[in-house]
Amino acid sequence: MIKTPILIVGAGPTGLMLSAQLHRYGAPHVIVDQKTGITKLSKALAVQARTLEQYRQLGIVDAALGQGFVANGARFIINGRVRAHVPLGEIGKGLSPYPYLYILEQSKNEALLHDYISANGGDVRWDAEVVDLHKNGTGYRGTIKRGDGSSQEFECDYLIGCGGASSFVRHFLQLPFEGGTNEQMFFVADLEMQLELEKQGLLLVINKNEFLAFFPMEGVDRYRVIGVLPPSIEDLENIPFDLLKTHIEENFGFEGKITGHSWTSRYKVHHRIASNFRAQNGFLAGDAAHIHSPAGGQGMNTGLGDAVNLGWKLAAVVNGWTGTNVLDSYDEERRPFGKQLVHTTDRAFGLIVSKSWGPRFIRTYILPRALSIILKFGALRRLMFQTISQTVINYRPSSQSDGSRFKKIHSGDRFPWFEWRGGNSFEWLQGTGYVVLCFGGAGALKVEGWSGPVIEIVVTGASAKAASAAGLPVTGCVIVRPDMHISHIYAE
Numbered sequence: 001m002i003k004t005p006i007l008i009v010g011a012g013p014t015g016l017m018l019s020a021q022l023h024r025y026g027a028p029h030v031i032v033d034q035k036t037g038i039t040k041l042s043k044a045l046a047v048q049a050r051t052l053e054q055y056r057q058l059g060i061v062d063a064a065l066g067q068g069f070v071a072n073g074a075r076f077i078i079n080g081r082v083r084a085h086v087p088l089g090e091i092g093k094g095l096s097p098y099p100y101l102y103i104l105e106q107s108k109n110e111a112l113l114h115d116y117i118s119a120n121g122g123d124v125r126w127d128a129e130v131v132d133l134h135k136n137g138t139g140y141r142g143t144i145k146r147g148d149g150s151s152q153e154f155e156c157d158y159l160i161g162c163g164g165a166s167s168f169v170r171h172f173l174q175l176p177f178e179g180g181t182n183e184q185m186f187f188v189a190d191l192e193m194q195l196e197l198e199k200q201g202l203l204l205v206i207n208k209n210e211f212l213a214f215f216p217m218e219g220v221d222r223y224r225v226i227g228v229l230p231p232s233i234e235d236l237e238n239i240p241f242d243l244l245k246t247h248i249e250e251n252f253g254f255e256g257k258i259t260g261h262s263w264t265s266r267y268k269v270h271h272r273i274a275s276n277f278r279a280q281n282g283f284l285a286g287d288a289a290h291i292h293s294p295a296g297g298q299g300m301n302t303g304l305g306d307a308v309n310l311g312w313k314l315a316a317v318v319n320g321w322t323g324t325n326v327l328d329s330y331d332e333e334r335r336p337f338g339k340q341l342v343h344t345t346d347r348a349f350g351l352i353v354s355k356s357w358g359p360r361f362i363r364t365y366i367l368p369r370a371l372s373i374i375l376k377f378g379a380l381r382r383l384m385f386q387t388i389s390q391t392v393i394n395y396r397p398s399s400q401s402d403g404s405r406f407k408k409i410h411s412g413d414r415f416p417w418f419e420w421r422g423g424n425s426f427e428w429l430q431g432t433g434y435v436v437l438c439f440g441g442a443g444a445l446k447v448e449g450w451s452g453p454v455i456e457i458v459v460t461g462a463s464a465k466a467a468s469a470a471g472l473p474v475t476g477c478v479i480v481r482p483d484m485h486i487s488h489i490y491a492e
């Protein structure tokens with residue numbers, strides 16, 4: 001019998017990040033997955049700035065940055081002509097230490113998190129499928145089955161469903177997965193191609209009725225290609241490479257460019273969100289809670305963000321640092337963002353794939369012009385970066401935010417990133433508890449209802465000047481949560 005305060009079901013990126021967070025805060029838990037190890041497939045490629053900021057807190061960002069590359073730009077080819085070029089290399093300069101879109105395969109992200117868990121004395125129980133679940137007082141009990149037919153019972157206080165789109169835990173918790181499924185069948189293929197593209201650039205090719213998206217991959221002439229499967233292939237069980245090659249070459253003008261492939265898969269695009277991310281002491285995170293089109297490269301990043309948000313709260317409750325009320329804020333903070341994401345990615349994807357004349361007109365004529373305009377204006381460019389990079393996410397309406405504000409900075413906002421000669425603001429936020437920053441000689445405020453770690457920092461000199469230039473008080477105090485969001489801001 002396994003007895004654990006927290007059982008995580010699923011060790012994809014979301015479950016691995018949650019386990020890593022619980023290790024970071026020293027909270028006992030067990031993580032299981034029916035697979036025999038981390039994924040070997042490339043799957044998600046885009047890693048957003050907010051994820052890199054969270055990797056930085058874990059101390060794994062340098063390892064991540066050593067294995068992938070920055071996407072330099074995105075080019076739009078519409079009806080055979082280059083209509084827009086979006087430089088991405090430093091699009092968020094001054095807003096994040098990682099002002100770009102980073103390309104690193106999901107398998108490598110999973111490996112980084114798995115290494116962190118191992119380095120902290122933990123492990124994933126692989127080949128362990130949760131097949132049975134029951135309520136057990138305020139907790140849960142159930143059965144784990146192994147590939148050899150053996151099984152083991154478990155009991156836990158908190159049950160976390162990180163099992164992906166068809167989550168067993170979500171079904172058990174009877175949380176409806178609201179939304180729908182797009183009609184078209186899509187393909188994803190990792191191809192070797194000779195394209196005259198700028199190094200490390202993204203490419204969107206739009207024809208009258210079709211589209212292809214190209215993402216550069218590590219290695220020479222390797223691209224992830226996503227598109228709609230043509231009717232001739234749609235019903236075949238496996239995608240015949242030669243037919244797919246012919247489709248891409250003939251319909252999009254890439255004759256003779258494809259030289260090989262390493263992976264193809266098909267999928268339907270869903271847009272669904274769970275009616276609640278929590279039912280009593282059961283929680284959902286990642287694809288178990290929300291799924292949407294891959295437009296914008298958000299899925300894995302959002303699951304990682306869910307895990308960071310839930311991780312410190314669960315650890316604080318299990319470690320006795322705070323009351324269980326903090327857990328209410330998980331659904332309050334993450335579900336509104338998930339809902340908005342499902343809605344916007346669905347609309348963006350609809351715009352790209354729809355055959356109706358309206359969306360076709362918009363993507364052919366309006367979109368390239370709109371992009372050119374956005375890029376000319378610094379404020380719009382920054383907003384675009386903040387939205388896609390997920391650095392814009394704030395938790396202002398949450399019960400963990402007290403409504404305090406100073407000028408443009410509110411309780412619930414991500415703590416801003418800024419630099420000064422010899423330092424930067426994120427160096428203050430590397431610890432595993434709350435951080436109380438005191439400016440201009442103001443006294444430190446107490447973190448109410450919290451007996452866990454607290455670091456007090458008296459900010460002076462160049463760092464205080466930089467903080468005030470970034471909109472923080474000259475004299476006052478800011479309390480920052482373990483996940484780098486502001487819980488209280490006070491100015492004298």
Ligand SMILES: Cc1cc2nc3c(=O)[nH]c(=O)nc-3n(C[C@H](O)[C@H](O)[C@H](O)COP(=O)(O)OP(=O)(O)OC[C@H]3O[C@@H](n4cnc5c(N)ncnc54)[C@H](O)[C@@H]3O)c2cc1C
Binds near residue numbers: 012165
């Ligand atoms: C083609 C494609 C491209 C994508 N590109 C991007 C991108 O560029 N950027 C991005 O952010 N996202 C992208 N995504 C989405 C991303 O891959 C997913 O959002 C991400 O994998 C979700 O992670 P997860 O951990 O929540 O779920 P999953 O990765 O699905 O992991 C769930 C895990 O739970 C395990 N499990 C399930 N049930 C049980 C059970 N009963 N017992 C034990 N274990 C169980 C499974 O074995 C699995 O390992 C893409 C997806 C696709 C298909």
